Structure formats: structure tokens, C-alpha cells
Amino acid sequence: MTATAPRDEQLWTRCAGCATLLYRKRLRRNLDVCPECGTHARLDAPARLAQLVDPGSFAALPDRAAEVDPIGFVDVLPYPHRLAAARGDTGLAEAVICGTARIAGHTCALAVMDFRFLGGSLGCAVGELITRTAERALAERVPLVLVTASGGARMQEGVLSLMQMATVSQAIAALRGAGVPSVSILTDPTYGGVAASFATNTDVVLAESGARMGFAGPRVIRQVTGRDLPDGFQTAEFLLRHGQVDMVVPRHALRGRLAALLAVAGRRSGGPRPAQPSADVGAAGGTGLPRGGARDAWDTVRLARHPGRPTSLDYLESAFDGFVELHGDRLGGDCAAVVGGLAELGGRPVMVIGHQKGHTTAELMARNFGMASPAGHRKALRLMRLAARWGLPVVTLVDTPGADPAVDAEEHGQAAAIAENILALATLPTPVVAVITGEGGSGGALALAVADRVLMLEHAVYSVISPEGCAAILWPDRSAAPQAARALRLTSVDLHRLGVVDALVPEPTPAAHHDPAEAVRALREAVLAHLIPLLDLPTGTLVRQRRNRFRRYGAARLGVRAGAR
CATH class of the missing domain: 3.90.226.10 (2-enoyl-CoA Hydratase; Chain A, domain 1)
Known part of the structure; x- marks a missing residue:
């Protein structure tokens, strides 16, 4: 509904749906639903x-x-x-x-x-x-x-x-x-x-x-x-x-x-009360910051997007052994932007799931630039659940500008697919290690990054929105993207300082695409170092610590105060 006077003072208002002039008291009696066209204000x-x-x-x-x-x-x-x-x-x-x-x-x-x-x-x-x-x-x-x-x-x-x-x-x-x-x-x-x-x-x-x-x-x-x-x-x-x-x-x-x-x-809901969880035994501390001085956030964004950076398939073929790709969401789709399957890491079987971009224009288009559809998220979910049934730890490789924003994706339940992945990872009864390898874009990234340990390559980024999107909304024009990148605190150093990331994985100088073999070696060592200690934790402790990890982004960090009870 539209009006020119303050809402509490106006006597009449116009329906935004059919433009009928309506008496406000009558509209309020009708629960702010237009009696002419049914528009819900x-x-x-x-x-x-x-x-x-x-x-x-x-x-x-x-x-x-x-x-x-x-x-x-x-x-x-x-x-x-x-x-x-x-x-x-x-x-x-x-x-x-x-x-x-x-x-x-x-x-x-x-x-x-x-x-x-x-x-x-x-x-x-x-x-x-x-x-x-x-x-x-x-x-x-x-x-x-x-x-x-x-x-x-x-x-x-x-x-x-x-x-x-x-x-x-x-x-x-x-x-x-x-x-x-x-x-x-x-x-x-x-x-x-x-x-x-x-x-x-x-x-x-x-x-x-x-x-x-x-x-x-x-x-x-x-x-x-x-x-x-x-x-x-x-x-x-x-x-x-x-x-x-x-x-x-x-x-x-x-x-x-x-x-x-x-x-x-x-x-x-009238059953017995659940047992209260014991105190958090704590997450493993992160490694130190990588060598070298601070890099401008916008420069880091451009490095994270470089088409020469190793992709998930590059890591799967080199950092892991015996990778066998599994396809399909079992609901009628097989999204090329998500790859996953069985592999070995340090002689241990694992389930590995990652976003896949590509190096050439043709590869990027075929993989939808790493933007997963609902079928991609559901394929990842199927593999997570399979890992839980088989008792395999899960390693995820995150490199996406965000989830697929296409019409078909919305028609097939993009939001619900991401939500279900987040929910499943929160309770998955097996260790999960996530690595942000390039771009970590919004909910599409989080759908693979609710983990016991979150690692991040030195020149990767992880953000709630792209700098261009942030600039378009909050600045006068999109040319402010570099300024938005700095304001968003999206670099690995920023996120390590905020406690979102446990450890940073150093890249070869000046970046991963200059020496992919060294980048692969560093990722393999970092994943093993953080995965092995998780393998001995009881399932209940593992899930509790994972929940407490994300719980700390609320009260402990933010100071929301509880009043007298």
C-alpha cells in the first residue's frame, strides 16, 4: 500500500496492487489485505x-x-x-x-x-x-x-x-x-x-x-x-x-x-529432555600467518579469480590418490560445477567434494564458472551422507563466486538445497575439513564450508557478497569495488584474525598459479595436519565441537547480553 502522510496519521491509503483508494481503518480490520484485489501489504x-x-x-x-x-x-x-x-x-x-x-x-x-x-x-x-x-x-x-x-x-x-x-x-x-x-x-x-x-x-x-x-x-x-x-x-x-x-x-x-x-x-514434543552438552573441549588452534607483507584486498580478489589457479580437479588428481568421481544427485541432475568422489589421502580413504571452475573460457562455461545448481548441492549432500554411512571423513574444496542465480535454479529450490547442506554438515557424524582455495562466495560457499576445520589459501577470499555487488548497493556506483573489498575484510589474514578460518595455507611466490605443484603440496600437507587429529575424536565430541565452533560467532564474540532471569 502507498500513502503520502505518516501511517499513523493517514485516513486513506492506496492499494499497491490495484490502486484502489482504501479507508485505513477498514484495511486494518481486514488485516492489511486489500478487500478489492487481495494484495497483502x-x-x-x-x-x-x-x-x-x-x-x-x-x-x-x-x-x-x-x-x-x-x-x-x-x-x-x-x-x-x-x-x-x-x-x-x-x-x-x-x-x-x-x-x-x-x-x-x-x-x-x-x-x-x-x-x-x-x-x-x-x-x-x-x-x-x-x-x-x-x-x-x-x-x-x-x-x-x-x-x-x-x-x-x-x-x-x-x-x-x-x-x-x-x-x-x-x-x-x-x-x-x-x-x-x-x-x-x-x-x-x-x-x-x-x-x-x-x-x-x-x-x-x-x-x-x-x-x-x-x-x-x-x-x-x-x-x-x-x-x-x-x-x-x-x-x-x-x-x-x-x-x-x-x-x-x-x-x-x-x-x-x-x-x-x-x-x-x-x-x-512432550518427550524427555535431552541431556545437556558438556563444555566445549575446544577447536585446534590455527597455524601462524603466512610469510610476506599485507596485500591490498582488491589485488587479492583478482588473484583469487585468476584462471590459472589450480582447480578442484587439479587438486584431486595431484594432492589425492586414486580419485574416483561419483556423479548425479539421484533426483535427475548432475551439475558440472560440483565434483566429488572417493579418494585416498595419506593412505586413508576420504570423500572429497569441490566446486569446479576451469582454466579456459570453454571449461568455465561448461562448469557454469563454478556456480552450483540445486542439483550440484544435492549431489554434494548425497556424497556427504554416503561418507557418513561408510565412516569416511569429508574434505571440501571451495572455489565459487556464489550459487547459480538462474531462473531454473530458483525453480528447483536453490535456497532449500543450500539450507539442507548447511544443516547436514552441522550434524554429520564424521570429520569435515574445508579449504577455501579461490573464491568463497556467500551461501554457495558456506554450503560446503560448515566444517570442523576451515583452512584458506593465502590469496583466497571469503565474503558475504562480491565487492562489485556490495559497491552497487552501498556506494554510488560499481567502480567502488576496490573500496568495498577493503571494507568487507574478505582476505585470509582478515578472516584468520576474526576466527572464521583456523589456518592459512601459504602459496608459492607470488601466487598459486605460478607454481601449481607447490600449491598442491602445501594443500595436501595442511589437510593432513588438520584431519588426522579429528579421526580419533568420538562422534559426539566431534559434532558438539562443530556446533560450538559456529555458536561462538554469536554470544562469545558479539556481546549480546542476557538480562536478569
């Missing part, structure tokens, strides 16, 4: 709570979002200024409201996102608060309800915002393991890192009528592919036709449908 988090929960039943969690600026990000404004403005405009501390409530008498833990606050972006504090809500649901054995509205991960917090996808997903995994139900409600819009993690990896996924959801936004897809999009692309109804949501529910029926689900879920 966006709701802020307080209004959504008022419509869904029993009156007077909502109790906010006693946790407050801290002031977080983990990388000192500045574009045309310092990040703290943007936060202050968002808080002043919305009256909220962050882009989510969390607490417990009753819906038709059924108790649940609830997290409701608000798109008004920096586009509902998933930052470190937001991830921490949603994680704490899931942990409350687990502790009290009550269902978790998530209402999503987001443009994706928060660029101003760099790769640490990307880590929140894994942090919240692991909390969802803990609920799954304990048999505590979870439900997400997709509202307009739900995109990027939120769509590719907790919005789509709950037990049941509802979509409000007219809501849009996807990994890449329509504008990005048009720019990348140059194609027109089909009618209704990425809408709730489109998602239902393509098997990506359980049901589409109009707003007036949403509370009743949710109550019916909670009635069933409440009967299923």
Missing part, C-alpha cells in the same frame, strides 16, 4: 505479533541486542550510524523480536523479523537472538515458530553475518535431533541468507499469500542471465508449484492454520 513485527498470538501472552526474551560493528565497516556512512537510524525509525533494537507466546492456547517460542530494520538483514546480533529463541524452545520442549522477512545477510558485518546462517541452522538441527517441532512462515520478502538457511530448513514451511522467496533477487537474476522472468516468479504460489513450501495460506487463515499445526506439534 507488508506488516511490521509488532503488527504481525498482534495478529498471530493470544492477547497478552507474548513475553520478550530477556536478551538485548548489543551494539555490534565487528569489522568497522564504512561505506558512505559508518555502520553504527545506520544502526542508530534504523533504531530511531522503527523503535526496535534489531531486525527481530523474540520471545515466548501462546497461539490459540498453544505455547511456543517465537522469532518475528522486521523488514523495516535494514531490510530485515541477518546480522550477528539477529542470528544470536534467533539462536537463543531456538535454544529456549529446546530447553522448554515447545515448538519454534519463525516469521521471516529479510533481504539476506547483513553486508556491513562481512563474513561474520554469513556465519549466522550456520549458527541458526545448527540450532534448528538440535531441535530436529530432539524431536522438537519447528515451523517457518515466509512473508514478503524472504531472500538470500535467510532463505538459504533457517527459513527453509524447519520441519514445516508455510508461505503467506503473495510472499516472495528466493536465494537471488529478481534484479540480480535479470542482470546475470539477461532473461525475462516468468509470471509470478518466486511468489508463494510459484514456490508451491515447484514443491518448495508445504502450503500457501492467506493472512486471515494463518493464525488458524498455525494453531492446528501447533496442536499436533505440541503432542509430539
